[in-house]
Amino acid sequence: MSSEEIRKQILRLLQRNARISHQAIGERLQISEVAVAAAIHDMEANGTIIGYYALVDEERTGTVPVRAMIEVEVQPERDGGFDRIAGLISKFPEVQTVYLVSGRYDLRVEVMGDTLQEVAGFVSSKMAVLDGVKSTTTHFLLKKYKEAGFRLHEEEAYDRLQVSP
Amino acid sequence: MTDSKSHREWVAKHVGCLPRSGIRDFFDIVSTMSDVISLGIGEPDFVTPWAIREATIYALAKGHTGYTSNLGLLALRRTICTYVEENFGVEYDPDKECIVTVGVSEALDLILRAVLNPGDEAIYHEPCYVSYMPSIALTHAVPVPVVTQEGNGFALSAEAVRAKITPRTRLILLSFPNNPTGASLSYAEKEAMARLAVEHDLLLISDEIYEELTYEERCQSIAAFPGMKERTILLNGFSKAHAMTGYRLGYACGPHKLIEAMMKIHQYSMLCACGFVQEAAIEALRNGRRAMLEMKTEYHQRRNVIVKRLNDMGLPCQMPKGAFYAFPRITGTGMTSTQFATRLLNEKKVACVPGAAFGACGEGYIRCAYATAMDQIEIAMERMAEFVKTL
Numbered sequence: 001m002s003s004e005e006i007r008k009q010i011l012r013l014l015q016r017n018a019r020i021s022h023q024a025i026g027e028r029l030q031i032s033e034v035a036v037a038a039a040i041h042d043m044e045a046n047g048t049i050i051g052y053y054a055l056v057d058e059e060r061t062g063t064v065p066v067r068a069m070i071e072v073e074v075q076p077e078r079d080g081g082f083d084r085i086a087g088l089i090s091k092f093p094e095v096q097t098v099y100l101v102s103g104r105y106d107l108r109v110e111v112m113g114d115t116l117q118e119v120a121g122f123v124s125s126k127m128a129v130l131d132g133v134k135s136t137t138t139h140f141l142l143k144k145y146k147e148a149g150f151r152l153h154e155e156e157a158y159d160r161l162q163v164s165p
Numbered sequence: 166m167t168d169s170k171s172h173r174e175w176v177a178k179h180v181g182c183l184p185r186s187g188i189r190d191f192f193d194i195v196s197t198m199s200d201v202i203s204l205g206i207g208e209p210d211f212v213t214p215w216a217i218r219e220a221t222i223y224a225l226a227k228g229h230t231g232y233t234s235n236l237g238l239l240a241l242r243r244t245i246c247t248y249v250e251e252n253f254g255v256e257y258d259p260d261k262e263c264i265v266t267v268g269v270s271e272a273l274d275l276i277l278r279a280v281l282n283p284g285d286e287a288i289y290h291e292p293c294y295v296s297y298m299p300s301i302a303l304t305h306a307v308p309v310p311v312v313t314q315e316g317n318g319f320a321l322s323a324e325a326v327r328a329k330i331t332p333r334t335r336l337i338l339l340s341f342p343n344n345p346t347g348a349s350l351s352y353a354e355k356e357a358m359a360r361l362a363v364e365h366d367l368l369l370i371s372d373e374i375y376e377e378l379t380y381e382e383r384c385q386s387i388a389a390f391p392g393m394k395e396r397t398i399l400l401n402g403f404s405k406a407h408a409m410t411g412y413r414l415g416y417a418c419g420p421h422k423l424i425e426a427m428m429k430i431h432q433y434s435m436l437c438a439c440g441f442v443q444e445a446a447i448e449a450l451r452n453g454r455r456a457m458l459e460m461k462t463e464y465h466q467r468r469n470v471i472v473k474r475l476n477d478m479g480l481p482c483q484m485p486k487g488a489f490y491a492f493p494r495i496t497g498t499g500m501t502s503t504q505f506a507t508r509l510l511n512e513k514k515v516a517c518v519p520g521a522a523f524g525a526c527g528e529g530y531i532r533c534a535y536a537t538a539m540d541q542i543e544i545a546m547e548r549m550a551e552f553v554k555t556l
Contacts, residue, residue: 009466012462024470027469027470028466028467028470029469030469158212160206160210161192161206161208162192162196162201162205162516163191163192163195163203163205163206163516163518164188164192164205164206164207164208165186165188165207165294165296165344
C-alpha cells in the first residue's frame with residue numbers, strides 16, 4: 001500500500017471511530033504501530049486532522065441544547081467574496097458550523113444556545129446586523145435522525161442464521 | 166409396514182444415499198445455544214445497501230410482480246453483459262449468451278444437468294462449497310474430486326487435474342476465490358488450466374461468485390484465455406459482493422447452445438427468477454459499486470486481523486486472497502475438526518465450521534468466516550486463543 005493509500009485508510013478508520021488504537025489500525029492495514037503513530041502525528045501536525053470530538057445523542061443527556069440552522073444571504077465583496085463575513089460569523093462561540101453553499105442563500109450557519117430566546121436573540125442582535133448580511137432565516141432543529149454518518153435511532157436487529165454454507 | 170420403511174422406499178436411491186451437509190448438522194447444535202459469536206456464516210453481515218432495497222420496493226410499488234422472460238429481464242442481461250465485459254474481459258451477447266437464475270446454485274445445477282450424462286465424470290476440487298459433489302451426483306454423473314493443498318496456497322494445479330482425466334471426463338468445475346480456503350488462481354495457473362481444457366476438449370465451469378471480493382491483484386477470467394470462451398460457463402451472482410444472499414439471484418454467461426440447454430431446464434423447473442429482485446439487481450450493478458467497495462475494504466481489514474490472530478495463537482493460517490473465509494490448520498491440537506469446533510462452541514461459545522464439511526481433505530482445518538463485525542471477530546479471537554491455550 002502506498003503511503004498516500006495508508007493515510008487514506010487511517011483517516012477512514014478514524015472518521016468512524018477516533019478512539020481506535022494504533023495497534024488495531026496497524027493490524028487492519030498490515031503496518032506497524034509505529035508507522036500508524038507517525039502517520040497520525042504527521043497529519044495532526046500538518047492540519048489534515050483538525051481535532052477529535054464525541055458524537056453525542058443529546059436526547060439522552062437530560063439537557064438538550066437549542067440548535068438552529070440559519071440561512072444567511074450575504075452581499076459578496078469585491079475582494080474576498082464571502083470570506084470576510086463568513087470569518088466574522090465563525091468567531092462567535094455560539095456558532096458551530098459555517099458553510100458557504102450554492103442555491104438561494106449563501107451561508108448555512110448552525111447556532112447553539114441554552115434557550116430558544118437566546119438563539120433567536122443572538123441571530124437578530126449579532127448576526128443579522130453585521131454589515132453585508134442581507135437577510136437571515138432561522139430554522140430551529142426539532143429532532144436529529146442521522147449525524148456524521150451515524151443513525152441516531154437504530155432499526156430492530158435482524159437475526160441471521162448462525163451457520164450457513 | 167412402518168412409516169419409516171415406506172419412506173425409504175419412496176426416496177430415490179441416488180437421493181437417499183446423498184449425505185446431509187455437515188454444515189446443517191453443526192447448525193442444529195448452534196441454534197440451541199445463546200450468546201454465541203458465530204464465525205460460521207457464509208454470507209455478508211451487512212444488510213443489502215439501502216439503494217438496492219429501495220429499488221426492490223420501487224419495483225413492487227410499480228406493480229412489477231409478474232413473470233419475466235425465462236432468460237431474465239433483457240435490461241438486466243444487458244447490464245450483466247456490460248459489467249462482465251468491463252470487469253472480466255469477456256464479451257457476451259445478452260440475447261443469447263446470458264441467463265438469469267435463482268442464485269448461482271441454480272445456475273450450477275442447470276449447467277450440470279444440461280451437459281452430464283449418467284456415468285460421465287465431472288472433476289471438481291476440494292475443499293469446496295458443499296453443493297458441488299451432491300449437484301454432480303444428482304445428475305447420475307460421477308463426481309471426481311481433486312485435492313488442493315495448503316502448501317500450495319490451496320490453488321489448483323493443472324497437473325493434479327490432468328491426473329484425474331479419463332475418457333469419460335466431461336468437465337472441470339472451478340471455484341476461485343474459494344469457499345472455504347480463500348484461495349484464488351494466478352494468471353499462470355489459469356493459463357495452464359485453460360490449455361488443459363482445450364487439449365482434452367473439456368467444458369469448464371467457473372464459479373466466480375467471490376471474484377469481486379479479491380484482495381490481491383485480480384487477473385482476467387479463465388473465459389478470456391484463448392480457446393476458452395466457447396467452452397466456459399461463467400457463473401456469478403449478487404449474493405456476496407452486494408450482500409444480497411436472500412434475494413437469490415445469479416447468472417450464467419456462456420456459449421449460446423449451452424445457455425439454451427440450461428434455459429430449457431430452467432423454464433420447466435423454475436420459469437424465471439423473481440422479477441422485482443431482477444430490477445434490484447440492475448440497481449446493484451449500475452449504482453452499487455461504491456457501497457460494494459466499502460464492504461470489500463472492511464472485509465479486507467478484517468482478513469488481516471483474523472489471519473494474524475490465528476497465526477499468533479498457534480493455528481497456522483494462509484493469507485486468503487479472496488472471499489471472506491480464513492481456513493486455519495488445527496492438526497497441532499490433536500483433535501479432529503469436528504471435535505475442535507464442538508469443544509470451541511461448548512467451552513467458549515464461538516461457532517466455526519469443521520473443515521470436513523467441505524470435503525474429506527478439509528479434515529484438520531476449520532473455516533472461520535470474517536463476514537462478522539470487527540468487534541465480534543476480536544472477541545471471538547480472544548476466546549479462541551484462550552481455548553487453544555488450555556489444550
